[in-house]
Amino acid sequence: MPMQPWFTDAKLGIFIHYGIYAVDGVTESWAFYHGQVSHEQYMKQLEGFTAAHYDPDVWAELFARTGARYAVLTARHHDGVALWDTAQDGLSVARHTPAGRDLVTGYVEAMREHGLKVGLYYSHSDWNHPDYASVIHPDMPPEEATAHPYVAPRDGQERPQAWERYLAYRTAQVRELVTAHHPDLLWFDGEWERSEEQWRLDELADAILSVSPDTVLNGRMLSQGDYATPEQGLPVTTPPGPWELCLTINDSWGFQHHDHNHKSVRLLVRYFTETIAMGGNLLLDVGPREDGTIPDEQVARLEGLGDWIARHADAVYDTRAGLPAGHHYGPSTLSADRRTLYLVCLDAPTEGVSVRGVRNTVKRVTVLGTGTALAHRTVGGLGAVPGVLWIDAPHGSDVDRHATVLALELEGELDLYRGFGRD
Numbered sequence: 001m002p003m004q005p006w007f008t009d010a011k012l013g014i015f016i017h018y019g020i021y022a023v024d025g026v027t028e029s030w031a032f033y034h035g036q037v038s039h040e041q042y043m044k045q046l047e048g049f050t051a052a053h054y055d056p057d058v059w060a061e062l063f064a065r066t067g068a069r070y071a072v073l074t075a076r077h078h079d080g081v082a083l084w085d086t087a088q089d090g091l092s093v094a095r096h097t098p099a100g101r102d103l104v105t106g107y108v109e110a111m112r113e114h115g116l117k118v119g120l121y122y123s124h125s126d127w128n129h130p131d132y133a134s135v136i137h138p139d140m141p142p143e144e145a146t147a148h149p150y151v152a153p154r155d156g157q158e159r160p161q162a163w164e165r166y167l168a169y170r171t172a173q174v175r176e177l178v179t180a181h182h183p184d185l186l187w188f189d190g191e192w193e194r195s196e197e198q199w200r201l202d203e204l205a206d207a208i209l210s211v212s213p214d215t216v217l218n219g220r221m222l223s224q225g226d227y228a229t230p231e232q233g234l235p236v237t238t239p240p241g242p243w244e245l246c247l248t249i250n251d252s253w254g255f256q257h258h259d260h261n262h263k264s265v266r267l268l269v270r271y272f273t274e275t276i277a278m279g280g281n282l283l284l285d286v287g288p289r290e291d292g293t294i295p296d297e298q299v300a301r302l303e304g305l306g307d308w309i310a311r312h313a314d315a316v317y318d319t320r321a322g323l324p325a326g327h328h329y330g331p332s333t334l335s336a337d338r339r340t341l342y343l344v345c346l347d348a349p350t351e352g353v354s355v356r357g358v359r360n361t362v363k364r365v366t367v368l369g370t371g372t373a374l375a376h377r378t379v380g381g382l383g384a385v386p387g388v389l390w391i392d393a394p395h396g397s398d399v400d401r402h403a404t405v406l407a408l409e410l411e412g413e414l415d416l417y418r419g420f421g422r423d
C-alpha cells in the first residue's frame with residue numbers, strides 16, 4: 001500500500017502508555033518478565049486501576065495544542081490487559097479492574113473531535129495468556145526456552161494447538177478494534193518473540209485491511225509494515241522509506257513516579273527538528289497516572305514544544321526532509337514547493353550561518369516568526385561549484401531560546417551541488 005499522505009505530513013504524534021503498570025509505577029509489562037516485581041504483585045495492580053479522572057478530551061485538547069496530528073494509545077501491552085471490553089477470553093480493565101469500563105472508545109472519539117488521527121498500539125505477544133508460551137521461535141535454541149517461561153514452553157515441548165488458539169484470540173481482538181474504530185494507524189509491538197510465519201502476519205494484515213483498507217501498519221508487522229520504527233535513538237543516515245522515531249519524555253514509557261528525568265523543551269525541539277529534517281515523524285511518549293491524568297511535568301514539556309512549533313509552523317508542516325548532512329550545521333526542512341529552505345540553528349549563532357552547495361540565487365533570508373530580514377552574501381565559487389552562502393547572525397529578540405529558524409527564499413526550486421569541489 002502506498003503510504004497515507006497524512007502520516008508523512010503529520011510530523012508529530014503522541015504515544016500514550018496507559019495501563020495497570022501506572023498503579024505502582026513499575027515498568028510496563030517488563031517488570032514481571034524481568035522479575036523486578038513478582039507476577040503476583042504486578043497483577044495486584046489490577047485492583048488499583050481506577051481511571052477515576054480519565055478524560056480523553058483533556059488529552060486530545062493538550063495534544064492538539066502541542067501541534068500533534070495523531071496519537072497512539074496502548075490498547076493492549078505485553079501484559080495482555082486490554083483497555084477495552086474485549087469479548088475474548090483475555091484480561092481487560094473493563095472486567096478486571098475498578099475502572100470497569102471501555103477506555104478506547106472515548107479516546108478514539110476525543111482524538112477525532114480534535115482533528116487528530118487515531119492510532120492504537122497492540123502487542124502481538126501476551127505474556128499472561130495461557131496459550132501464549134506454547135511454541136518456540138525457530139532461532140531460539142530449545143534449551144533456552146526454559147529461561148523464558150512467559151514466552152516459550154518451560155519443558156521445551158511445543159503445543160501447536162494452543163498456539164492456534166492464541167492466534168485466533170489475537171486476530172479476534174485486533175478485529176474487534178478495527179471493526180469498532182477503523183483506526184488510522186495500528187502500532188504493533190513484540191514481534192521479536194516469533195517468526196513472521198508463526199505470527200501469520202499476512203493473515204493478520206488481510207484481516208485488518210479487508211475491513212479498514214486505509215489503516216497504516218507500523219514496521220513491527222515486518223514485511224506487512226508500512227514504515228520503520230527506530231526507538232529512543234535518532235538515525236544517523238536518513239532511512240530509505242517513511243519512518244517514525246518513538247521517544248520517551250523521561251526515561252520511562254509508562255508512569256513511574258520516581259522518574260523525574262524529563263527531557264527539556266530545548267532537547268525535545270532538538271529531537272523533533274532533527275527528526276523532521278530527515279523526513280521522519282516524532283512519536284513522543286507520555287505516561288498518564290493510573291487515574292488517567294498526565295503529570296504536570298509532562299504537560300509542561302508538551303506545551304513548551306507546542307509553543308515552539310506554533311511559532312515555527314511554516315518550517316514544520318507541509319515540508320519535506322531538508323539538506324543532507326554537510327551543507328548546514330543543523331537540521332533543515334524544505335517547503336513542499338521546494339522554494340523555501342528552513343535552516344534550524346540549534347545554538348544561537350554568534351557571527352554568521354553558512355550554507356554550502358546551494359546553486360540557487362537566494363532572494364531573501366528572514367527570521368521565521370519575527371520576519372526580520374538578515375543580510376547575506378555568497379563568497380567564492382567557481383564554475384559549477386557554488387560559493388559559500390554567509391548569513392549574518394540574528395540578534396536580540398530574533399534569537400529563539402530553543403532554536404532559531406531562518407527562512408531562505410530561493411529563486412526556483414532547490415538546486416543542490418553534491419560534488420567534490422572541482423569538476
Ligand code: GLC
Nearest residue numbers: 017028030189190231246253
Ligand atoms: C519496546 C518495549 C515496550 C514499549 C515499546 C515502545 O518494544 O517492549 O515496552 O512499549 O518499546 O516502542
